[in-house]
Amino acid sequence: MELTQRLEIPVSNQVVWDALNDPLILMQCLPGCQRFEATAENCFEMTVQAKVGPVKAVFKGEVMLTEMDPPRAYRISGQGQGGVAGFAKGGAQVSLVPAGTVAQPATLMTYVVIATVGGKLAQVGGRLINGAARKIAKQFFTEFVRIVCKQEAMDVVIETIQGEG
Amino acid sequence: MSNELIGARVLRKEDNRFITGKGRYTDDINLAGQTYACFVRSPHAHANIKGFHISAAENAPGVVAVLTGLQVLEDGLGGLPCGWMLHSKDGSEMKQPMHPIMAGEKVNYAGEPVAVVIADTYEQAKNAVEQVAVDYEVLQAVVDTSSAAEQADIYPDIPANTCYNWELGDAEATSQGLAEAAHITRIELINNRLIPNAMEPRAAIADYNTGTEELILYTTSQNPHLARLIFTAFVQIAPEHKLRVIAPDVGGGFGSKIFVYSEETTISWASKKIGRPIKWTAERSESFLTDAHGRDHHTMAELALDEEGNFLALNVKTTANMGAYLSTFASAVPTYLYGTLLAGQYRTPSIYVEVDAVFTNTAPVDAYRGAGRPEATYVLERLVEKAASELAIDPAELRRRNFIGKDQFPYQTPVALEYDIGDYEASLDKALEMSDYAGFASRKDASQRAGKLRGIGLSCYIEACGLAPSALAGSLGAGVGLWESGEIRVNPTGSVTVLTGSHSHGQGHETTFAQLVSAKLGIPIDDIDVVHGDTGKMDFGLGTYGSRSLAVGGSALSRAADKVIAKGTKIAAHLLQTDAENIEFDAGEFKVIDSNEGKTIQEIAFAAYVNHDFPIDELEPGLTEKAFYDPVNFTYPAGTHICEVEIDPDTGVTEITKFTAVDDFGTLINPMIVEGQVHGGLVQGIGQALLENCVYDTEGQLVTGSYMDYCMPRADDVPSFDVGMTCTPCTHNPVGAKGCGEAGAIGSPPAVMNAVLNALGQTDMDMPATSEKVWQAIQNAAASN
Numbered sequence: 033m034e035l036t037q038r039l040e041i042p043v044s045n046q047v048v049w050d051a052l053n054d055p056l057i058l059m060q061c062l063p064g065c066q067r068f069e070a071t072a073e074n075c076f077e078m079t080v081q082a083k084v085g086p087v088k089a090v091f092k093g094e095v096m097l098t099e100m101d102p103p104r105a106y107r108i109s110g111q112g113q114g115g116v117a118g119f120a121k122g123g124a125q126v127s128l129v130p131a132g133t134v135a136q137p138a139t140l141m142t143y144v145v146i147a148t149v150g151g152k153l154a155q156v157g158g159r160l161i162n163g164a165a166r167k168i169a170k171q172f173f174t175e176f177v178r179i180v181c182k183q184e185a186m187d188v189v190i191e192t193i194q195g196e197g
Numbered sequence: 198m199s200n201e202l203i204g205a206r207v208l209r210k211e212d213n214r215f216i217t218g219k220g221r222y223t224d225d226i227n228l229a230g231q232t233y234a235c236f237v238r239s240p241h242a243h244a245n246i247k248g249f250h251i252s253a254a255e256n257a258p259g260v261v262a263v264l265t266g267l268q269v270l271e272d273g274l275g276g277l278p279c280g281w282m283l284h285s286k287d288g289s290e291m292k293q294p295m296h297p298i299m300a301g302e303k304v305n306y307a308g309e310p311v312a313v314v315i316a317d318t319y320e321q322a323k324n325a326v327e328q329v330a331v332d333y334e335v336l337q338a339v340v341d342t343s344s345a346a347e348q349a350d351i352y353p354d355i356p357a358n359t360c361y362n363w364e365l366g367d368a369e370a371t372s373q374g375l376a377e378a379a380h381i382t383r384i385e386l387i388n389n390r391l392i393p394n395a396m397e398p399r400a401a402i403a404d405y406n407t408g409t410e411e412l413i414l415y416t417t418s419q420n421p422h423l424a425r426l427i428f429t430a431f432v433q434i435a436p437e438h439k440l441r442v443i444a445p446d447v448g449g450g451f452g453s454k455i456f457v458y459s460e461e462t463t464i465s466w467a468s469k470k471i472g473r474p475i476k477w478t479a480e481r482s483e484s485f486l487t488d489a490h491g492r493d494h495h496t497m498a499e500l501a502l503d504e505e506g507n508f509l510a511l512n513v514k515t516t517a518n519m520g521a522y523l524s525t526f527a528s529a530v531p532t533y534l535y536g537t538l539l540a541g542q543y544r545t546p547s548i549y550v551e552v553d554a555v556f557t558n559t560a561p562v563d564a565y566r567g568a569g570r571p572e573a574t575y576v577l578e579r580l581v582e583k584a585a586s587e588l589a590i591d592p593a594e595l596r597r598r599n600f601i602g603k604d605q606f607p608y609q610t611p612v613a614l615e616y617d618i619g620d621y622e623a624s625l626d627k628a629l630e631m632s633d634y635a636g637f638a639s640r641k642d643a644s645q646r647a648g649k650l651r652g653i654g655l656s657c658y659i660e661a662c663g664l665a666p667s668a669l670a671g672s673l674g675a676g677v678g679l680w681e682s683g684e685i686r687v688n689p690t691g692s693v694t695v696l697t698g699s700h701s702h703g704q705g706h707e708t709t710f711a712q713l714v715s716a717k718l719g720i721p722i723d724d725i726d727v728v729h730g731d732t733g734k735m736d737f738g739l740g741t742y743g744s745r746s747l748a749v750g751g752s753a754l755s756r757a758a759d760k761v762i763a764k765g766t767k768i769a770a771h772l773l774q775t776d777a778e779n780i781e782f783d784a785g786e787f788k789v790i791d792s793n794e795g796k797t798i799q800e801i802a803f804a805a806y807v808n809h810d811f812p813i814d815e816l817e818p819g820l821t822e823k824a825f826y827d828p829v830n831f832t833y834p835a836g837t838h839i840c841e842v843e844i845d846p847d848t849g850v851t852e853i854t855k856f857t858a859v860d861d862f863g864t865l866i867n868p869m870i871v872e873g874q875v876h877g878g879l880v881q882g883i884g885q886a887l888l889e890n891c892v893y894d895t896e897g898q899l900v901t902g903s904y905m906d907y908c909m910p911r912a913d914d915v916p917s918f919d920v921g922m923t924c925t926p927c928t929h930n931p932v933g934a935k936g937c938g939e940a941g942a943i944g945s946p947p948a949v950m951n952a953v954l955n956a957l958g959q960t961d962m963d964m965p966a967t968s969e970k971v972w973q974a975i976q977n978a979a980a981s982n
Contacts (some may be wrong), residue, residue: 113330118238119241153434154896155307155485
C-alpha cells in the first residue's frame with residue numbers, strides 16, 4: 033500500500049520540523065500508541081494497539097528516524113510484532129518546503145506512506161490493510177496538524193487530509 | 198451376485214446419524230483429564246529463528262507445557278517423510294528437505310508451527326500462545342512457481358530449489374513428430390493453486406496411557422494405518438503395537454487428510470511427555486495456511502497434427518510447485534499421476550513430458566481431488582480444443598478422429614499405462630445428445646439477440662484410478678504397496694460385520710460396501726454394518742484416495758465373501774452329510790444340488806459357532822474371512838463433459854446454463870451415490886475454473902487465507918447437472934468398478950474454460966475465469982479491434 037498526500041500547513045518550516053522530531057507529539061499523533069520511548073538518538077520503542085479488519089492486536093516494536101535532512105526531510109519507519117496477529121511494517125517519507133512569507137509562514141508538507149503486514153494480518157486482513165493504513169496515516173497527520181496549527185487554520189488543513197486519497 | 202442390489206439406489210445407511218446430529222467426529226470426543234493445544238506459527242514465509250521466549254507462556258494460567266521446535270530437535274524426532282521416491286532424468290534421487298514436526302532453527306513457509314502451548318482449557322492455551330515470543334531473522338521468500346529455480350536457494354543442499362527434473366516418453370520420436378507436422382498448436386497454461394477446504398477442519402486427540410504405554414490417536418485421517426506406519430517407522434513416536442489410530446466420522450478430505458501433518462504428530466509426542474490427553478482442532482485460518490494445497494503448475498505444451506487432424510506428437514514441459522516441504526505423496530502427483538495421463542483418450546503415437554518440481558516458501562502441495570489427473574486433462578483438453586479452433590474442425594469431430602477405438606483394447610499408451618477397456622465414442626455420443634450439441638448454434642443466436650455471449654466447451658477425460666497395482670507402483674518408486682484389505686465376520690445369529698481398510702469421509706461406503714456384501718451373501722442389507730477407520734479393529738489398510746475404495750477395497754470384500762461362501766459350503770456339506778462338491782450357493786442359501794435340502798447362510802453361521810461336532814482336522818469353527826486384494830492394473834474411468842455458458846459482456850459474469858457429464862465408471866453398485874460423487878466433483882472443478890484461487894504475495898504471505906478472499910463455489914454458482922452413464926466394466930477386478938470419486942473434478946475445468954473461451958472467441962485465459970478477468974478480456978478484445 034502506498035499513499036501520497038500534500039498539505040500546506042500555516043506555520044514555519046522550523047516549527048513543523050521540531051514537531052516531527054518531538055517524541056511526545058509523535059506519540060500523541062500515533063493512534064492507539066500506549067508507549068513511545070527514546071532508546072537512542074532517533075530511535076524509539078513503542079507499543080501500539082491497532083485493528084485491521086477482524087484482527088485486533090498490540091504491536092511492540094521500534095520506530096526509527098532516518099535519512100535526516102533538517103529541516104527539510106526525514107524518513108520515519110517502524111515495525112511491530114503483534115504476536116499471533118503477525119507483524120506490521122510501515123513508514124513515511126516526509127519532506128517539507130517553505131511556502132509562505134515571513135509575515136505569514138507556511139510549509140508544504142509531502143508524505144508518502146507505505147505499509148506491509150504479515151502473518152494473520154495478511155491472511156485475513158490483507159485486503160483491508162490499505163484502508164487500515166490510510167486511516168492510521170490520516171489520523172496521524174490530522175492529529176499532527178491539530179497540535180502544530182492555530183485553531184482557525186487547522187480546520188482547513190484537516191479537511192484536505194480527510195478529503196484526499 | 199444377486200443382481201437386484203447391484204445398481205440399486207439404496208438410501209445411505211449413514212445418513213440417519215449425519216442428518217440427526219449423531220455423527221461422531223474427532224472434536225465431539227472428550228476424554229477425562231484432556232488438555233488443549235494451540236500452535237505458535239511463523240508469521241514469516243522464510244526466516245531463521247534466533248530465539249524462543251517461552252517463560253511468560255509457561256507461567257500463564259492453566260498452562261501445562263510449552264514445547265518448541267528446539268525440543269523436537271533435542272528429542273531427535275524424525276522428519277515427516279514423503280512416501281514416493283522419484284528420480285531425475287540423470288538418475289539422481291529427488292531432493293527431500295528435512296521436514297521437522299515443528300521448526301526450531303528455520304521456518305520455510307508462513308504458518309509453519311514453531312511451538313505448541315498445552316493448557317487445561319482451550320482459552321488458556323490460546324491466551325498463552327500470545328505470550329510466546331520468537332525472534333526471527335527474515336530472509337527473502339521464494340514464491341513464484343515458474344521462476345523458483347532461478348532464485349536464491351532455500352536449502353543449502355538443494356541447488357536451484359529443484360526437487361527433481363523428471364521425464365517420461367520418447368523425446369526423439371516426439372521431436373520427429375513435431376518436425377513432420379502439418380500444423381502445431383501451442384499453449385501456455387497455469388493450473389491455479391487451490392486450497393482444499395474440507396467441511397471439517399483437521400483435528401486430533403492424542404491419549405497416552407502411562408500404565409499401558411499405549412498411545413491412542415483420534416484423528417481426521419483418510420488412512421489411519423498409513424498414519425500409524427509413518428508415526429512408528431519414520432517419526433518414531435511409538436511402536437506400532439502400542440499405537441492405535443482411530444479416524445472416526447470425518448467430514449470430507451479431498452486428499453488433504455491423506456497426509457501426515459505436523460500438528461497431529463506433535464500432540465502425539467507431547468501427550469507422551471505430559472501423560473495426559475491433548476486435543477487440537479484446527480481453526481479455519483490454520484486450515485487455509487497448513488492443509489496441503491493442490492495443483493500449482495506452469496505448463497507449456499505443443500501438439501503436432503497432420504493435414505487430416507490426426508495427432509502425431511505431444512510435447513509437454515511443466516514446472517510444479519511442491520511448496521516448502523515434500524508432503525506425504527507430493528512427488529508422485531505431478532509425475533506418475535500426471536505425465537502418464539497425457540495420452541488421454543487419444544492414439545497420439547509419441548508423447549514426451551518433462552516435469553521440474555520446485556520448492557518455494559509456501560505451504561506444501563500434494564494430492565487434491567484428482568491429483569495430477571486434472572492437471573493432465575486440463576493441458577490436453579485445452580490444447581485439443583485450441584487445435585480444433587485453429588484448424589476449423591468441430592472439436593467433437595477432432596476428438597472422435599483421434600479416439601482409441603473400442604476394439605483397440607487393451608491399449609498400450611506411449612506414457613507407461615495400458616488401458617484395459619473403454620468406449621470413448623459411446624460417452625461422447627451420449628453427451629452430445631444429452632447436451633443438444635446440434636442445437637447450440639440456435640441457442641447462441643438467441644443469446645446474441647439478448648446481448649449475451651454463449652459458448653460451448655468439451656472435455657474428454659481419462660483417469661487412472663484404483664490405486665494401485667503394487668508391483669507397478671513399487672517399480673515407479675512407491676514406498677508401500679497399494680492393495681487393500683477386507684474382512685467379513687458373519688456373526689452367530691447371521692448378521693455381518695464388514696471391516697475395511699478403506700475409509701469413508703463422505704463417500705457412503707457404509708452403504709455401498711453393505712450392498713456389495715449383501716448381494717454376494719444374500720444377507721439383508723440391514724443386517725450388515727461396515728466398520729472402518731480404526732487400526733485396533735482391522736489388520737491393515739491403505740485408506741481412501743485416488744478413487745480406489747470400491748475398485749480395490751470393494752474387490753477385497755468380494756474376495757472375502759467368496760471365502761465365506763467356500764467355508765459355508767464346507768459347513769453345509771458337513772451338516773447335510775454330503776460332499777462340498779454337491780453344494781451350490783445362491784441368494785443366501787446353500788443347497789444340495791438336485792434336491793430340496795439346504796441351509797440358509799444364517800443357519801450355517803449359527804452352526805459355525807455353536808456346533809460341537811465339527812471334524813476339526815478338516816473344518817474349523819467360525820465364519821470369518823479376510824482378503825487382501827492387490828489390483829493387477831489401474832482402472833480407467835473416462836467420459837465426456839460438455840459445458841455451456843452464457844456471459845454478460847457488461848459485467849463479465851459467466852453463468853453455466855447447462856452442464857452435461859457422461860461417465861463410464863464400469864459397474865455401478867449404487868447409482869445415487871455415484872451421481873452424488875459426480876455432482877461434488879463437478880462443483881469443485883467448476884470452483885477451480887471460475888472462482889477459486891490461492892494467492893501468496895511476493896513476501897510469501899497467504900493473502901487468500903479466509904472466505905473473504907478465497908471464493909468457494911456455492912449452490913447458486915452451478916446449474917442442475919445432467920449426468921449420464923455408459924458402461925464398460927473393468928476387466929480385471931471382481932466388482933467391475935472403476936471408481937467415481939474424482940472424475941467430476943478432473944473432467945470439468947477444461948470443459949468450463951473451453952466454453953468461456955468459445956463464448957469470447959478467444960483461445961487463452963488462465964483459471965479462474967472470474968467476472969473481472971472475463972470483463973477485462975472483453976474490453977481488451979474490443980480495444981484491439
